[in-house]
Amino acid sequence: MSQSYNVVGWFEIPVTDMQRAVAFYETVFGYTLQRQPMGELDMAWFPWSETGMGAPGSLICHKEYYKPSAEGTLVYFTSPSGDLANELAKVAAAGGVVLQEKTLITEDIGYMALLLDTEGNRIAIHSRK
Secondary structure: OOOOOOOOOOOOOOOHHHHHHHHHHHHHHOOEEEEEOOOOOOEEEEEOOOOOOOEEEEEOOOOOOOOOOOOOOOEEEEOOOHHHHHHHHHHHHOOOEEEEEEEEEEEEOOEEEEEEEOOEEEEEEOOOO
């Protein structure tokens, strides 16, 4: 079966404090998130490109349906700087915790690291160098 699309079309990372979560992701990754309050649902969209690789996504806050977790699905962010050590250096000051330092996966694939964001979500960062 031939595919011309990415398997993941959208991701959502649950948060309990949107302002704190937005500050964390903007500080660590250097993104500007676009906040979209929609009644009881509050979203902050990560920047995306319609023609770029990967899947777009958002932070999402809803008291009933979304709960942060350090277990379950793991989202890997691509290092904006090209070397995830740069983003890892900002995690503690932004209120997060590094769970696994920069680790070589394979020479062909590159490196990864695990961290907890300010909301208690386990996320990962990937870079080729």
